[in-house]
Each structure stands twice: as C-alpha cells, then as structure tokens.
Amino acid sequence: MLEIKNLHVKVENHEILKGVNLKVNAGEVHSIMGPNGSGKSTLAQVLARRETFQVTQGEVLFNGKDLLAMKPEEAACEGLFMAFQYPVEISGISNAYFLRAALNAIRKYRGQEEMDAMDFLPFYKEKMKLLEVDERFMTRSVNEGSSGGEKKRNEILQMALLEPKLAILDETDSGLDIDALKIVANGVNAMRRSDRATIVVTHYQRLLNYIVPDFVHVLVDGRIAKSGGKELALALEEKGYAWVEAEGHTAAVAV
Amino acid sequence: MGTDTRTLEALVDREYKWGFVTEIDADAAPKGLNEDIIRLISTKKNEPEFMLEWRLKAYGYWSKLEKEQAEPKWANIKYGPIDYQDIVYYSAPKSKKEGPKSLDEVDPEILRAYEKLGIPLLEQERLAGVAVDAVFDSVSVATTFKEKLAELGIIFCSFSEAVQSYPELVQKYLGSVVPYTDNFFASLNSAVFTDGSFVYVPKGVRCPMELLTYFRINAAETGQFERTLIIADEGAYVSYLEGCTAPIRDKNQLHAAVVELITHDNAEIKYSTVQNWYPGDPETGKGGIYNFVTKRGKCAGVNSKISWTQVETGSAITWKYPSVILQGDNSVGEFYSVALTNHWQQADTGSKMIHIGKNTRSTIIAKGISAGHGQNTYRGQVKILKSAVAARNYTQCDSLLIGDTCGAHTFPYIEVKNSTARMEHEASTSKIGDDQLFYLQQRGLPKEDAVSMIINGFCKQVFRKLPMEFAVEAQKLLSVSLEGSVG
Numbered sequence: 001m002l003e004i005k006n007l008h009v010k011v012e013n014h015e016i017l018k019g020v021n022l023k024v025n026a027g028e029v030h031s032i033m034g035p036n037g038s039g040k041s042t043l044a045q046v047l048a049r050r051e052t053f054q055v056t057q058g059e060v061l062f063n064g065k066d067l068l069a070m071k072p073e074e075a076a077c078e079g080l081f082m083a084f085q086y087p088v089e090i091s092g093i094s095n096a097y098f099l100r101a102a103l104n105a106i107r108k109y110r111g112q113e114e115m116d117a118m119d120f121l122p123f124y125k126e127k128m129k130l131l132e133v134d135e136r137f138m139t140r141s142v143n144e145g146s147s148g149g150e151k152k153r154n155e156i157l158q159m160a161l162l163e164p165k166l167a168i169l170d171e172t173d174s175g176l177d178i179d180a181l182k183i184v185a186n187g188v189n190a191m192r193r194s195d196r197a198t199i200v201v202t203h204y205q206r207l208l209n210y211i212v213p214d215f216v217h218v219l220v221d222g223r224i225a226k227s228g229g230k231e232l233a234l235a236l237e238e239k240g241y242a243w244v245e246a247e248g249h250t251a252a253v254a255v
Numbered sequence: 256m257g258t259d260t261r262t263l264e265a266l267v268d269r270e271y272k273w274g275f276v277t278e279i280d281a282d283a284a285p286k287g288l289n290e291d292i293i294r295l296i297s298t299k300k301n302e303p304e305f306m307l308e309w310r311l312k313a314y315g316y317w318s319k320l321e322k323e324q325a326e327p328k329w330a331n332i333k334y335g336p337i338d339y340q341d342i343v344y345y346s347a348p349k350s351k352k353e354g355p356k357s358l359d360e361v362d363p364e365i366l367r368a369y370e371k372l373g374i375p376l377l378e379q380e381r382l383a384g385v386a387v388d389a390v391f392d393s394v395s396v397a398t399t400f401k402e403k404l405a406e407l408g409i410i411f412c413s414f415s416e417a418v419q420s421y422p423e424l425v426q427k428y429l430g431s432v433v434p435y436t437d438n439f440f441a442s443l444n445s446a447v448f449t450d451g452s453f454v455y456v457p458k459g460v461r462c463p464m465e466l467l468t469y470f471r472i473n474a475a476e477t478g479q480f481e482r483t484l485i486i487a488d489e490g491a492y493v494s495y496l497e498g499c500t501a502p503i504r505d506k507n508q509l510h511a512a513v514v515e516l517i518t519h520d521n522a523e524i525k526y527s528t529v530q531n532w533y534p535g536d537p538e539t540g541k542g543g544i545y546n547f548v549t550k551r552g553k554c555a556g557v558n559s560k561i562s563w564t565q566v567e568t569g570s571a572i573t574w575k576y577p578s579v580i581l582q583g584d585n586s587v588g589e590f591y592s593v594a595l596t597n598h599w600q601q602a603d604t605g606s607k608m609i610h611i612g613k614n615t616r617s618t619i620i621a622k623g624i625s626a627g628h629g630q631n632t633y634r635g636q637v638k639i640l641k642s643a644v645a646a647r648n649y650t651q652c653d654s655l656l657i658g659d660t661c662g663a664h665t666f667p668y669i670e671v672k673n674s675t676a677r678m679e680h681e682a683s684t685s686k687i688g689d690d691q692l693f694y695l696q697q698r699g700l701p702k703e704d705a706v707s708m709i710i711n712g713f714c715k716q717v718f719r720k721l722p723m724e725f726a727v728e729a730q731k732l733l734s735v736s737l738e739g740s741v742g
Contacts, residue, residue: 048697052689072696081697088694092712101708102698109699141712158698 001026001197002047002067002166007058009039009046016042018222019058024166027194031208031233032201034219035241040201041085043219044170047199048082049075062166076102077109079165083155083172090142095154096124098142099161106162127160131187148175156187167191168199173207185210205237218244284345290314293446296345300415300449303422313435313445326439330603331632331664332572334545337509344447344480404462409493410455411466414482417453424455428486432515432553432580440511440574441549444480448513451481456491456522465722467496483514487522489556494525496725510570512548520556520583525564527721529729531736532569540599540628543571550577554586554612562589563606564720566729568736571600576634578607581615581643588617591717593729595736596629596661605635605652605666610643610676620716621652625661626737632664639676647677654684655713657706657737707734 002024009017016039024030034040046053047060049072060067067075090098104114115123121138128135131153143151152172159167169188173181188198188211200211208216208230216232217224218241226232226244236244284295293314297307320326321339404411410421418425435445456462487493510532516524535543546569552561563577579588590606608617623631633652654663665682687709695705711718711730718726 048693050693071702072693073699073701076697076699084694084697086690088688088690090691090695090709090712092715093708098695098698098708101704102695102700105699105701105704162698 001028001063002199003059003061004047005059005061007043007046007060008056009042010054010056011042011052015056016053016222017046020219020222020224022217022224024197024199026165026197027192028215029192029198029200029211029213030215030217031211031213032199032217032219033203033205033233033236035245036203038219039222040203040219041170044082044085044168044199044201047075047168048072048080073105074109076162076164077106080168081159081162081164081166082168082170083152083159085170085172085174087143087151087155089144089146091144093142094139095142096121096138099124099158102158103162124161127157130160130190131157132183133157149177149180152176153180153184153187156184160187160191163191165195166197166199168201170201171203172200173202173204181207182210205233208233220245282346283343286343287340288314288342288344288447292344296447296449299345300418302418305422305426306418309430309435310446313442314447316436317439317442317446320439320442327574330574330634331630331666332574332601332603334572334601337545339443342509345449404464407460407463408457409460409462410453412453414448414451414453414484417484421453421455424486425453425484428484428515428517429482430515432517432551433513433549438549440547441513444482444511444513444549448480448482451483451512452485453483454485454493454495456487456493458488459490460488461491462493465494465496467498479508479510479512481512483512485514485516485524485526487516487518487524487559489519490521491519492523494527494722496527496529496722498529498531498725498728509545510547512550514548514550514577516552516561518552518554518556518559518561518583518586521558522556523560523562524552525562526550526552526577527725528563528565528567529721529725529732530565530567530569530573531732533571534569534598534600534736535571537598537627540571543600544569546570546573546575548573548575550575551580551607552578552588553580554583554588554615556586557583557612558585559583560587560589562587562591562720564589564591564717565593566714566717566721566732567592567594567602567604568732570602573600573602573604575604576607576636578609579617580609580611581617581646582611583615584612585614586612587615589720590617590619590621591720592621593624593714593717593733594622594631594633595624595733596626596631597736598627598629600627601630601632603632603634605633607636608638608648610637610639610646610648612642613644614646615643616647617649619648619650619652621650622714622717623652623654623663624657624710624713624733624737625654625663626657627661629661630664631662632666634666634668636668637670637678639671639673639678641672643673643676645675645677646673649679651681653682653713655710656684656686703734706737710734710737 004020004022007017007020020043032040042053049070055068062078100120107114125135133153143154172184176184200213213230216228216230218226284292293310297310433441435442454466485495516526518524532544532546535541554561561579567573577590581588588608594602594604596602605621606619619635621633623633625631635650637648639646652665656663663684667680669678691709692702692705695708696702710733718729721729
C-alpha cells in the first residue's frame with residue numbers, strides 16, 4: 001500500500017526528516033509515536049502532499065504510484081486521507097455541501113458518477129450516527145464555532161464518508177476527552193478492512209488502547225529509531241521517550 | 256510560502272470572456288460637450304420643454320463645477336485626467352424612427368450580441384418570468400412583457416419612452432432623490448443622459464416578476480450615461496435586476512449613471528446588480544471602464560423599504576455608494592455588497608444610510624475581495640439625524656485578500672445626533688490561507704474549486720439576498736473573475 005524509502009525533508013533549510021523508511025501493507029494499522037519535534041506531523045503532512053515541505057531525497061510509493069509527484073487533491077483522489085491535527089474553519093460553507101463536493105471530486109477522478117443530494121444525505125446521516133453527531137451539524141459551517149473535540153470528530157466523520165484506502169490520523173487524540181476518544185476510535189475501527197490501512201500518529205499511548213496497532217514505530221530526530229508490536233507503545237508509556245532516544249544514541253555510537 | 260501565493264494569483268488570471276464588438280452603424284454626435292450638444296440630444300429624443308430646461312440647468316451647474324475643477328478627488332482611486340471634450344455624448348443604433356415593434360425588427364447583430372452574453376431575449380424568458388428592457392448604446396431596442404405588466408398598471412419602459420408617454424411622472428420624480436446639483440458626475444449625467452429604464456408600480460400592486468435590464472457599452476469612445484427611475488407607490492413591491500457586460504476596448508470609457516428609487520408608504524423596492532464591465536488589460540490595467548455611479552433611494556413613506564444588493568466584479572475603477580434616505584418612520588434601508596478587485600482594478604464603494612424618520616433601521620453588509628494588484632476600499636456613512644428617534648444601524652465590512660500585492664481599506668463614517676440611536680459596526684480582514692486551501696485539497700478538491708468555495712462562503716450573506724438565478728450567475732462570475740489568481 002505505502003512504501004517510504006529513505007525520505008529526507010526540509011523546511012526553510014532545516015532538515016526535519018533524515019531518512020525515514022516505512023512499509024505499510026493493506027489491512028495493517030501502524031502507529032507512529034515520538035517526542036515533540038521528532039517529525040511525526042511533518043511526515044503525515046508530506047504524505048498528504050503539503051507543498052510547504054521540501055523533499056530533498058527519497059521515494060514514496062502509494063499503491064505503486066509515485067506519491068511525491070502528486071498534488072494534494074490527486075493523493076486524496078487516489079485514496080489518501082489525513083485527519084488534521086488542527087482542522088481548518090471554512091466560513092459560510094456547510095458541512096454537507098463541502099463533503100458532497102469533496103466526495104464528488106473524488107468520484108469524478110475515479111470516473112464514477114457524481115452523487116446527488118438525494119443519495120448523499122442518507123449516506124451522510126448513516127455516518128453521522130456512527131460518530132454520534134447530531135444531524136443539525138450538516139448545515140453548520142465547516143468547523144466554525146466548533147470545539148476542539150467536535151472538530152476532531154468531524155475529521156473522522158469525513159474519513160468514514162470518503163472511505164479512503166489509507167487514512168493518516170495526525171494527533172487525532174489531542175484535545176479529546178475519554179468519551180470522545182472512544183467514539184472516534186469506534187469510527188476508526190469500523191473502517192478497518194483487509195484492503196485498507198491506517199497510520200495513527202500520536203504522542204501518547206492512550207489512543208492505542210482503543211485503536212490497537214499492528215506495528216508501532218518510534219520517530220526520534222527525523223528517523224525511525226525503533227519498531228515493534230503494540231507492546232512497544234506500552235513500554236514507551238512506562239519508560240518515556242528518553243529510553244528510545246538513549247538507545248538510538250548508543251546504536252549510533254556503536255556504528 | 257510562495258507557491259500558494261502564486262497559485263492564488265494564477266486563478267485570478269483569465270481572459271475577459273465577453274470581449275467582442277458588434278458592428279452596427281452608429282448615428283453619433285460629434286465629440287465634445289456644449290449647449291448645442293445638449294439641445295441635439297433633447298431634439299433627437301423629441302423631448303418636451305421641461306426636459307431640455309432641466310438638462311441645460313444641469314449642464315450650467317456642471318460647467319461651473321468643471322471650471323472650479325470640482326471633480327471629486329477624495330476617493331481612494333487613481334486615474335489620469337478625463338477629457339470631457341473627447342467624449343461622444345450621443346450615439347444611437349441606426350434604425351427606423353420608431354422603435355422596433357417586435358424582435359424581428361431588431362438588428363440581428365444586436366440580437367447575436369445578446370445571445371453571446373447569454374441574455375434570454377426570446378420567448379423562453381416568459382417561462383423564466385423575466386421581462387427585459389435592453390439598453391444598447393443608449394437606446395432601448397426591445398421591451399418585452401410590457402402588456403402583461405400593463406394589465407396590472409405597472410409601467411416598465413425605457414426612460415425615453417417614459418418621457419414621451421408619462422411626462423408628468425417623470426417631471427414629478429426626476430431629480431427628486433439625486434438632484435442635478437448632487438455631485439459632479441450626477442450633474443454630468445443629468446445634462447447628457449440618453450436613456451435608461453423607468454418603472455412605476457401603482458398603489459397596492461406587487462410586481463409578479465423580476466424586472467431585468469442589461470446594459471452594454473458598445474460604440475467606441477461613447478460615454479454612456481443611463482438614468483434609471485423606479486417608483487413604488489403605496490403598498491407596492493418590485494424587484495429589479497441590473498446586469499452588465501461590455502466588449503474589450505482600448506480606451507477608457509466613462510460610465511456615469513444615476514439611479515433613483517422612491518418608495519411611498521408601505522412600499523418596497525429591491526434593486527440587485529451584477530456588474531461585469533471590462534476591467535482593463537490584465538497586465539497593464541489599460542482600457543477598462545470607469546464606473547462612476549450615483550445610486551440612491553428614498554424611503555419617503557412610512558414602513559417602506561429599499562434594499563440594494565450588488566456584486567461588482569468588473570470595471571477598471573468603481574466609484575459608487577448606493578444609499579438610502581430613511582425619511583418615513585419605521586422605514587428600512589439595506590445594502591449587501593460583494594466587490595472584487597483583481598489585476599489593476601480599483602474600487603471605492605460602500606453605502607450611505609441617512610436616518611431621518613423615527614424607528615428607522617439600516618443594515619450594511621459589505622464584502623471586499625482583493626487579488627492581484629487590486630485595491631478595494633469600503634467607504635460608508637451612517638448618519639442619524641436629530642429627528643431619528645430610536646434609529647438602528649448594523650454595519651459589517653469584511654475584506655478578503657488573495658496574494659500579497661493587493662490592498663483593502665476601510666473608511667466608515669458615523670455621525671449620530673440622537674442619543675437613542677443604536678449602532679453596531681463590525682469589521683474583519685482575512686487572507687485565503689495556505690491552511691484552508693490545503694485542507695480542501697486534501698479532501699479531493701482541485702485548488703481552483705477550493706478557492707471558489709472559500710470565496711463563496713465569504714460572500715454567502717450577500718448571495719443569499721440575490722434572486723436565485725442571479726445568485727448562480729454571481730457565483731459563476733466570481734470564480735471566472737478570480738480564475739488564475741491561484742495556479
């Protein structure tokens with residue numbers, strides 16, 4: 001599904017990713033953890049094709065296609081979705097209008113027929129039920145006047161509706177209380193299928209109690225310093241990132 | 256950082272779609288302005304004596320202003336001096352002495368021009384419920400649905416026709432809201448206007464259809480000076496739409512229109528404009544229309560209402576302040592505006608609300624969008640006179656910037672002489688952010704669609720006030736005008 005090879009990324013002459021390698025197969029859930037400033041969000045945004053980042057080296061294949069050659073909307077239409085850490089407000093545009101436009105842009109790209117409002121609404125309502133979102137939400141402007149938790153829930157609602165092949169959750173757990181966290185996790189788990197993959201970027205282990213990953217990777221200073229199963233997240237929770245940092249340091253010295 | 260700015264700029268770039276010139280023989284006066292030209296216009300139009308007198312008074316006043324160099328210079332716009340002697344003040348398509356009786360008699364070239372603009376002048380328009388009074392180079396060429404309107408006693412005709420058929424109404428109301436002494440351009444218009452539209456809705460009649468006029472400036476170097484007069488008698492209601500496009504011209508064309516609206520007791524006029532005149536060469540800004548317009552309504556009667564809605568995307572320079580004089584007690588004035596300046600366009604626009612009567616209320620919602628090197632100024636005045644007990648005003652002006660070479664400016668003037676007044680003023684300035692664009696693109700929307708969506712959201716409060724079919728047109732117009740500003 002996704003193959004990242006030796007990815008180096010710069011922002012304003014500052015190297016943030018220093019050779020990331022990662023392979024994600026269909027059906028898998030990977031978690032990327034790491035201390036603040038380790039490059040987690042940068043990695044997520046580069047994969048979503050944000051143009052502010054400069055890729056200096058490396059290659060990323062998404063379903064065999066060169067992801068780094070795609071515009072953000074092309075990546076989206078190819079089936080990549082990112083739930084934003086800070087979802088953006090769009091004043092004057094209702095959630096329903098926005099989502100239908102997005103869905104139809106993707107369908108158009110794939111040569112599918114556009115969905116009219118009559119077909120769209122029941123579909124949307126069904127997903128809203130899953131995320132326990134009030135129907136009145138449809139007519140509200142995108143993220144305008146929403147709390148942090150509502151915005152995050154809206155991200156997952158959008159994901160449920162757009163049905164991506166690869167979903168990247170960028171710190172979706174930040175700002176969520178425990179109830180909201182469970183709802184969001186349910187939404188993500190409902191999406192798990194053998195032909196889909198998820199990358200959960202998070203600082204804390206907490207979310208991984210609900211979205212159980214197949215693999216956990218620890219990103220330190222722009223590189224994946226350690227990989228393992230879900231138990232790695234628990235070990236991190238216990239020992240802190242300093243443990244991996246120290247280990248990574250020793251490893252570097254040993255080389 | 257730079258990528259998105261460039262992208263935005265590219266979306267604003269698109270060739271002016273309506274640039275074509277229709278070949279018609281024009282019956283034109285020589286260039287220049289003097290009393291003889293005024294007399295010629297009046298004679299050509301076979302006007303009664305009172306019209307000529309009024310024109311000559313206006314001309315006399317304007318000449319004085321011109322000598323004193325009183326052309327208004329306070330607006331936040333820049334342009335070279337206008338040579339008023341280098342303008343042709345009268346030009347009419349050559350045709351029969353009497354106007355065409357049906358579309359068959361209309362010059363096919365003109366009909367083709369309207370077709371290119373997508374104006375429904377044929378039978379379909381009855382289905383669309385729209386009656387068209389088409390002003391083509393100062394002379395009306397076709398008026399439809401007049402009979403249907405006449406059954407209700409509604410008069411909807413060209414200004415020239417009104418002067419012939421309803422001189423007493425014209426004499427009573429002409430200049431009653433915008434006197435010929437009002438300002439430099441209104442004086443000029445009063446002296447030389449050649450045509451425009453006239454509407455009278457009698458007591459208690461609700462006009463059942465939207466009245467629609469398309470204006471076009473066609474013959475080269477012809478300043479066009481329309482005059483529109485709309486009267487809603489007691490308890491009457493009318494919604495009037497005005498939409499404009501013009502062909503590409505190398506030379507700046509002065510356009511100084513005057514629109515006067517009058518509502519009597521319990522009457523309402525809704526006046527909507529979509530303006531898309533040639534904005535000038537995208538690279539140099541050369542050749543666009545100067546749109547110096549005086550639009551004003553008077554709520555003369557109690558409980559009456561005047562509402563202006565405008566979407567201004569064209570013209571090199573826009574100078575207009577649709578206003579309402581709230582004279583009748585409990586009267587309501589509204590102004591909803593979207594003004595877009597792209598490339599080298601300049602706009603100084605806003606509204607004036609003059610509160611005289613008790614419990615008068617006014618609302619101003621102004622949305623300015625600047626892209627390219629565009630300069631967008633909101634200028635508004637809210638005046639509460641001593642007599643206006645318990646008057647209320649709400650003003651909101653929002654500016655949206657695209658790219659980093661454009662400008663937005665706001666000049667609100669508030670003058671309150673009665674302490675019972677309630678005033679609210681809100682203002683905001685925002686930029687289309689990389690964040691917003693990235694968010695929408697990440698959901699699958701191409702960048703241009705993303706920009707359109709953000710802009711439509713920004714303008715929603717105003718679009719909502721437009722009649723349905725106009726709202727659709729306005730949205731299209733905005734995305735067309737901004738295409739290339741992101742790219």
